Amino acid sequence: MRFSSSFLLITPLILVLSACSSTTSSTSTTQVKETVITPTPEVIHQDFSNILDGNFRGQLSYKNNKPYFQSCDDPQLYQVITETALNDVYNKIDEDNGEPVYIEFAGQIVFPKSKKSKSSVMVELDRINHMASTKTSLQCAKATDTFSFKAKGNAPYWRINIHDNKLFFATKASNQSYTVTNSTVESTKQQVISAIKSDEQRLSLTMQLGSCYVSDNKEYWGYITVVESIHGKFSGCGELGQLTSEQPFTGEYLSQSKQSSDQDINLSLNANHTLEYQQGNQATKTVKTGFWKSNTPNTVVAMFTKQDGKKIQQEIIFKRNGLSLSSNEVNKDNVLAKLDEILTFEKMNAKYSSLKGDEIQIKRQFTAQFINPANSIDLEVQKAVRNYFKIHRTDPKNTRFNSVRFDLNGDGKDEAIVLLDWCSSNGCEMLVFESKDKGLVFSSRVSRIQAPILVAETQHFSWQDLFIAKDNNWLQLDFDGLSYPLKISAAKSIERPTESSGVVLFSEGRPTTWFSIK
Structure with missing residues (x-):
């Protein structure tokens, strides 16, 4: 067998290079340690929930040019944040006396944007429904659950009250009862309510969001209204009622731990929209307090503002299924995190005790x-x-x-x-x-x-x-x-x-x- 001279010359060089390469590789393997890179978990930023159209009623006052609200069923003062002309309405009702006024409004409880704020929550005012001087108003004793909408005017005198699909229209001359034929009252848009009497007489009520003052300027109502009927055309002011409805969320809830009853969680959703969360036994108990809010029958938002007396900002959005509430994530300081397991609460008849x-x-x-x-x-x-x-x-x-x-x-x-x-x-x-x-x-x-x-x-x-x-x-x-x-x-x-x-x-x-x- 014959080999070319070029192959014989190249072969020793290849062998030498191969030997050097082998030695270097062996040395490198003993000196370099493998580095394991752990992936950084994804951080999901999320704003806290907006649950609009909650109903609030109580007193509005100003301190250091800032508005504060005190609910009818809560002695605590809450700072109000709003983009409405709240101060203008207040000054017109109070006439610069600096006294509290009675107010009804739509809004929600929110966390303050600055963590340096002394308050754990604030009240966001979205829409004023009613404001009146405390000297001329029944204030918290005023009934708001006897009507879905009412309106009135004084030039000439007239009154309307809508409740349970019935419309009652009163003037100085007579009182009449109508049946609403076309609509339920909606809060955020202009609409025309049509009604008919037993003798086929018809009436229409046009309601539109707007600033409306009763003639003596001691009351503000959030709707401008016009009534047209066989008795003439009437202009005036209107306001929404706050019909008492069943609150499917209020009550006591229990989340039972599979590992130990010492880790069971009691959750109380109170009628005044405060909440309390207790986990563990007396020695290792964790207590969180805060508020809850909802504008649908299937979702409730739990806002935790304090844990064992210290300020926090946490939010859990629970989905409702029958008498159960469940969620698999929590929003802590606008960072969304998954829970280790689905957190499920069952509605109870009384607060649970770990005692048998x-x-x-x-x-x-x-x-x-x-x-x-x-x-x-x-x-x-x-x-x-x-x-x-x-x-x-x-x-x-x-x-x-x-x-x-x-x-x-x-x-x-x-x-x-x-x-x-x-x-x-x-x-x-x-x-x-x-x-x-x-x-x-x-x-x-x-x-x-x-x-x-x-x-x-x-x-x-x-x-x-x-x-x-x-x-x-x-x-x-x-x-x-x-x-x-x-x-x-x-x-x-x-x-x-x-x-x-x-x-x-x-x-x-x-x-x-x-x-x-x-």
Whole structure:
């Protein structure tokens, strides 16, 4: 075999270079350590929520040329921020006396933009609905829940009040009642409300946002109004009412930890829009306070302004599903962060205690009695059942119900125990509503209940246990701090109800008379 002379000359050089390269590579490997680069987590900046059109009423005053607001149900002063001509309206009502005035306005509670601010929150005023001198106004005693809109004028005298789709029109000559035919009142745009009387007489009310002063200039109303009817054309001022509506968010909530009851969280959403958040036991308790706000039935914003007495700025936006609130992220100082797991709160009937229910017993005296449904419909229960289906976004269709009343939690008020006609050989669907000062509030739903139902002498979380018969056996339903068990399969099996109070609900068994929900 023959090789070219060029190959023989190049080969030794290649071998030498190869050897040098191999040595260098080996040395480099022993001297250079591998560097692991950890990716920097993405920082997501996000503004705090704007939840407009909250209703506020109370006193407005000025200090050092700055406006401050004191709510009717809160003694604290809040600095007001606004882009409206608030000072001009105030001076016209107060006539430079520097006295507080009564005010109703639409707005929201917000965090101050500067962390150096002494206030943990401020009130943002978006729209003035009403302002009046405290000397001529009923102030916080003024009723705002008896109308959705009202208007008036004095040249000549006339008055209008709209409530429950009825329009009442008064002049010096007469009082007339009309039915609104075309619209509900909306707050932020011009609209014309049409109404008709039983004799076919028609009336129209045009309402437009604008500065409107009653003739003596002691009152400001936020709408300019014009009425046209068979009796003539009338001009004047108008204002929105603040109809009392059910607040689906107010109440006590519990988030139970899977690891330890010491990490359970109580969340209180109060009627005056303050909140309190407590996590942990007495030794390691974390307490946050703040406010909550909402302008939809499905979303509520929790604003945390203090933690263990120190100022903070945190916000959690909860989504509502029935009686549950849940979220998976928190906004801390305008930086959005994901929570380790979804934070879910369940609505309760009272603030939760980590003590087991059977450790606390309140001895009650019972009188044996057999309780059956009345022959007539309980309208309060009908409303509560209807609202239950509305909250759960379910059409009850042809569902019917019947109910009995008994005090299950020993507070002196009778709960409503409802059976729906969703019945089979296994039993019927049962709903329990707790009696509160403002009416009946949903507590529990239990499937496949066989009547009659025996009330026990024993309790859990101050609620009496219930005994039901099932397939020649007995089951005991215990309240768990949130509700009675949803499914009777979760109930405790017992040999016989030895601790019965003698009170029997639906003592004659399944109702034979049912009432429509709608």
